[in-house]
Amino acid sequence: MKRPIQKSITVLWFTTAFLAIALVSSFAASKDKKDEKPDPIPASKLFGFVLKGAEQKPKAIGYYTRGCLAGGEALPVTGEAWQAMRLSRNRNWGHPKLIRFLENFARDVRDKDGWRGVLVGDLSQPRGGPMLSGHRSHQMGLDADIWLNQMPGRELSYKEREETSAVSMLDKTGLAVNKAVWTDNHVKVIKRAALFPEVQRVLVHPAIKKALCEAAGDDRDWLRKIRPWWGHHYHMHIRLKCTEASCKAQGGTPAGDGCGKPLDYWFKLLRNPPKPKKPSGPPKKRKVRDLNWMPAACRRVLKADNPPLLKATELSEGIELPVRKAVAGSVVAKEKSE
């Protein structure tokens, strides 16, 4: 049995030790807090919130999947032979080269290819950059999605532009075009896009590429630019060449029309789509793609002429979306009253 004095010494010792540990760990925790940096803001949030283009010399910067756009120009939402869709997204911005191309392309389609005009889907955000939703590319103002159903013969309302669905060109098998919607004019319109020298490539679903291969006849050079890719049966994706020192060009498309073996390979993939890899081990935290992930020049693009909503990076998309909608809505209203 311990004597009382010995017992109290033991108690005192334990209490001191406990207090010391508590003190050290609380000090460590406070130091941790000081060292902790705020979470980096994803570049998609910064670029997604800017409402207007940067008033700079037009330049495509970086690459299609990692870049931005200086001097972006908005495609008028209603044109001679086109109407822009999904206005709330505010993605009807592009390099002036892209806007000129779209105007010429739409006019040609109306005058020569039997369509009333085109419905234009996403181009880029006002200053390009990564987006909060959707595309990986479309970042430097040189990409455009064109719907595969022609423009109706009247001006669509803002609401219709938000809610009207594009039409898939595929039949039930998903491996061939649907003859009920696919027409000879589709061949003409897609060929028209590929014939523009400034166009680098046009992405369409493999089944559409196959239909084009079958319809092309002897004139096959343009088929080289038509590249099969997943999706792309509601719209085609037109990409312009990068011709400036500020951007990186994409490698040319392989020689030949791409109709034989390369297409067979795609049909094998469509029948047996690759299964997503099962992650091994605990889920890895994805690194935030902040401004450091972007080309350095994109900082200047983002900050040029202090865009009004830059401070809104704290806002959630849910709050900011109505603002964008209101802006887009007023654009439509303005164009109507003019």
Ligand SMILES: [Zn+2]
């Ligand atoms: Zn696209």
